Amino acid sequence: MTAQPVFRLARAAVFSAVCVLLGVLGHVFAGGGLPGWAAPAGVGALVLAAAYALAGRERSPGLIVGFLLGAQLLSHELFRLGAPAPGPSAAHDHGGSAMLLAHLVAAALAGWWLARGEAALWSVLRRLAVRLLAVLASPAPIPAPGTAPRPAGGPVRPARLTLRHSLTRRGPPPCAAARPWAAPVTGR
Structure with a gap:
């Protein structure tokens, strides 16, 4: 199914938004300066173009996580180049293994989340396609205007005026014997 x-554009836009937001939030959280609007917009455009090219079919979780990791590392480097200098900060060590581990974990979690959403979306679309094809394959006969469809053979029963599964509970019970608590008091 293509x-x-x-x-495709909607899926690519969601993927691009997750990549850019994850990159900006991770960059700021790690102690980097908030990048200007040009760096996230550029990263978003690059990721949107690449994601649109890949969004033609359902993709595997490994491809989604790998693409997200690459996009996040690209965005991190572009944000680092375009952000104002944060000053001395031990948390924003670009060569540190903690930063790399944080990128790997964030990309894996967001990639897993996107992959599960991708699988759920394609599952829903497949089920809708099956239902739609079943409806289109066997259309019900349409009766002529002004005539009611009648079953073939057998007597025609009159239509019921009440609902089949309804209960009427208004009013008193039909007889006093049904109300043992309200039995008449006899003289003493």
């Missing part, structure tokens, strides 16, 4: 262009 995706239509509007559907």
Whole structure:
């Protein structure tokens, strides 16, 4: 099943937004300066173009996580180049293994989340396609205007006026014997 262009663009836009937001939040959280609008916009455009090219079919979780990791590392480096200098900060060590581990964990979690969403979306689309094809394959006969469809053979029963599964509970019970608590008091 291939995706239509509007559907591909929507999926690519969600992926791009997750990549850019994850990159900006991770960069700021790690102690980097908040990048200007040009760096996230550029990263978003690059990721959107690449994700649109890959959004034609369902992708594996490994490809999604790998692509997200690459996009996050690219965004981190571009944000580092375009952000104002944060000053001396031990948390924003670009060569440190803690920063690399944080990028790996964030990309793995976000990639898993996107992969599960991708699988759920394609599952829903497959089920809708099966239902739609079943409806289109066997259309019900449409009766002529002004005539009611009648079953073939057998007597025609009159239509019921009440609902089949309804209960009427208004009013008193039909007889006093049904109300043992309200039995008449006899003289003493």
